[in-house]
Amino acid sequence: MKTQDRIIRQEEMLSLIEKWQESGKTQQAFCQEHDLTFTTFYYWLKRYRRELDKNSFLPVEISSGSHIEIRYPDGVILQLPAATRLSTLKQLLNL
Numbered sequence: 001m002k003t004q005d006r007i008i009r010q011e012e013m014l015s016l017i018e019k020w021q022e023s024g025k026t027q028q029a030f031c032q033e034h035d036l037t038f039t040t041f042y043y044w045l046k047r048y049r050r051e052l053d054k055n056s057f058l059p060v061e062i063s064s065g066s067h068i069e070i071r072y073p074d075g076v077i078l079q080l081p082a083a084t085r086l087s088t089l090k091q092l093l094n095l
Contacts, residue, residue, distance in 0.1 A: 013044040014051070 020030045020041075031041045070078040070092055078092065 010047075013040075014048050016041075017045055017048045 016034060016036070020027065023030060025033070027041060027045075028038060030036075031038050066082050068080045068082055068084055068089070070080070070089075072078070080089075080092075
């Protein structure tokens with residue numbers, strides 16, 4: 001498969017994943033409706049989620065203060081003591 005064909009296939013499949021999310025249908029029902037095998041659908045769903053993870057990193061602002069503030073994309077703001085352990089911060093950033 002040529003590089004251009006791969007790019008087109010990826011765009012088509014990622015577009016189908018987005019359509020599935022908007023449809024409200026189960027994965028199996030969506031696959032049957034679009035003549036997809038479930039394994040193919042699941043493969044592209046994993047790739048889609050990996051792309052989202054790569055693109056969802058938010059910038060971090062560092063300032064001197066007595067607390068750490070995490071602002072989630074949905075508007076939730078979490079304030080923690082500046083001495084919060086790194087492992088706790090990693091867990092909170094992965095939410």
